[in-house]
Amino acid sequence: MSKLKILSGMRPTGRLHIGHLTVLSNWMRLQEEHDCYFFVADWHALTTSYDETQPIKDNIREMLADWLAVGIDPEKSTVFVQSMVPEHAELHLLFSMFTPLSWLERVPTYKDQIQKLAEKGKDISTYGFLGYPLLQSADILMYRADAVPVGQDQLPHIELCREVARRFNYLYAPVFPEPQGLVAETPLLPGIDGRKMSKSYNNEIQLAVEADDLQQRVRMMVTDPARIRKNDPGHPEVCTVFTFHNIYSPDEVGNIAEACRKGEIGCVACKKELAVALDTVLAPIRERRTAILSKPSYLDEVMEYGKKKARKVAVKTLELVRTAMHI
Ligand code: TRP
Ligand code: SF4
DSSP states (O other), rough: OOOOOEEEOOOSSSBBBBBHHHHHHHHHHHHHHSSEEEEEEEEHHHHHTTOOOOOOOHHHHHHHHHHHTTTTTTTSSSSGGGGGHHHHHHHHHHHHHHHHHHHHHHHHHHHHHHHHHHTTTOOOSSHHHHTTHHHHHHHHHHTSEEEEOOOOOHHHHHHHHHHHHHHHHHOOOOOOOOEEEEEOOOOOOOOSSSSSSOGGTTTOOOOTHHHHHHHHHHHHHHOOTTOOOOTTTGGGGGHHHHHHHHHOTTTHHHHHHHHTTTTTSOOHHHHHHHHHHHHHHHHHHHHHHHHTSSTTTHHHHHHHHHHHHHHHHHHHHHHHHHHHTOO
């Protein structure tokens, strides 16, 4: 396969959790073979946090540290922060001139999100939030990406991006390829309480979790409520610990399920095994993260370097765009 241009981004939510590992592993695989752009979408964070901007700077650094700790490589990929490449704003503005309002209003997440946040007392019926997927289109088309690894929920945004590319090419000149969304199968990991893993529930296992915190969180995981005594027969299919074993102890799951069903293994022992399996994966990430943060200027260097690499491309794209639009 020839080298593709791949682009993806995340809003800076601060430290990532173990559920993000599948996304990052996918990025890692892609960075070995393709020309990849991975960026922190900090302007997108403003659409919902415009009244609480103070944590964003730190959140960018925390998330970047996690990316690098997992193995996203700023030499192999272009790793940058959106707001450090102001060309994204210009492209967004130019796109806004020919994008029909109705295209943005009909993006399924638009009305849903406004309503969902309104229930929590937050008003995001703003110009910026309406433009969220258009800014995203600018992010993608800026690097003339062929493919965009995203979650299923983002597909309507990719569809909008394709429409924007088509409209630009039709109105002015064929500058932009139409990118494909790449949806990877990601096993859904619950939080330690069995609900969706989320910072707001405080039920997450951070990617670079400290060893003792990891032990404690695994100990707190919910199991099959039918198991009161150690030799009660269990139902691994309803157990959060087992869901994790499924992913992190692939060679053992068969035995664990059987032992659980027969009441031959207790939950305490089962959790101990899980903690060991998780630590095998997470310890190297924790160590690399500590090393990365031990030199405070390192992240600044990475961001500066990524900005230079990204802008080289962005400036060229904007030249093509301005020429095509006669401005
Ligand atoms: N909207 C994406 C999310 O919430 C983040 C994002 C912004 C993005 N710009 C992008 C993803 C461009 C892929 C490509 O996950
Ligand atoms: Fe869950 Fe393991 Fe207990 Fe079975 S033994 S209920 S799989 S923790």
